[in-house]
Amino acid sequence: NAGVMQNPRHLVRRRGQEARLRCSPMKGHSHVYWYRQLPEEGLKFMVYLQKENIIDESGMPKERFSAEFPKEGPSILRIQQVVRGDSAAYFCASSPRVGEKLFFGSGTQLSVL
Amino acid sequence: TQLLEQSPQFLSIQEGENLTVYCNSSSVFSSLQWYRQEPGEGPVLLVTVVTGGEVKKLKRLTFQFGDARKDSSLHITAAQPGDTGLYLCAGDSRGGGSNYKLTFGKGTLLTVNP
Numbered sequence: 509n510a511g512v513m514q515n516p517r518h519l520v521r522r523r524g525q526e527a528r529l530r531c532s533p534m535k536g537h538s539h540v541y542w543y544r545q546l547p548e549e550g551l552k553f554m555v556y557l558q559k560e561n562i563i564d565e566s567g568m569p570k571e572r573f574s575a576e577f578p579k580e581g582p583s584i585l586r587i588q589q590v591v592r593g594d595s596a597a598y599f600c601a602s603s604p605r606v607g608e609k610l611f612f613g614s615g616t617q618l619s620v621l
Numbered sequence: 622t623q624l625l626e627q628s629p630q631f632l633s634i635q636e637g638e639n640l641t642v643y644c645n646s647s648s649v650f651s652s653l654q655w656y657r658q659e660p661g662e663g664p665v666l667l668v669t670v671v672t673g674g675e676v677k678k679l680k681r682l683t684f685q686f687g688d689a690r691k692d693s694s695l696h697i698t699a700a701q702p703g704d705t706g707l708y709l710c711a712g713d714s715r716g717g718g719s720n721y722k723l724t725f726g727k728g729t730l731l732t733v734n735p
Contacts, residue, residue, distance in 0.1 A: 541721050548727070550724075550726050550727045551664070551711075552725070553723060553724075556721050556722070564722065599663050603721070606719055607719055607720045608720065609669075610723075612664050612665070614663050
């Protein structure tokens with residue numbers, strides 16, 4: 509019974525490159541949430557997606573960040589033209605329905621050189 | 622902006638001791654959750670408290686939600702090395718039971734020494 513799967517676990521990018529973070533929710537879960545944990549900060553909500561729809565992106569930076577959850581395949585968090593300030597742990601969570609318990613993945617640690 | 626302040630930030634104790642960690646805010650939350658996070662892993666939900674004054678017990682862990690729903694505490698009795706980890710509290714910012722737009726505190730890093 510696989511949990512929420514995130515890959516890669518570690519991602520190193522140089523400034524200006526693109527970062528793609530993947531999240532496969534638990535089986536039967538159609539709601540996906542992305543959080544970011546900056547150094548010395550608490551986890552912060554970024555975006556909530558359901559299959560093929562962005563429900564709430566109020567926590568996403570307005571530029572360079574985008575997220576999708578296609579009908580088939582994992583959810584993708586994409587960061588274009590990364591900067592050093594994007595270095596953080598990015599966590600994905602899923603739930604079977606909104607309002608229910610969130611199950612978090614192990615995260616992707618993004619390091620921007 | 623709703624903030625959750627957790628204290629202490631770090632706590633190192635001996636096996637068998639009791640401890641309490643706190644989560645405080647100036648804002649009211651519709652619910653408050655406690656998570657434990659191990660190094661290199663995501664947070665795992667321990668408990669959700671919803672009603673002001675509510676007390677929930679999970680084996681040696683006792684969680685309390687303040688009457689005004691602005692603060693919470695976690696008490697661990699007879700701590701064991703397996704309790705070591707980062708304890709996070711999180712409040713439901715959006716309310717209405719949506720439970721996805723959580724505001725997290727920075728956590729209390731607990732170390733229980735054998």
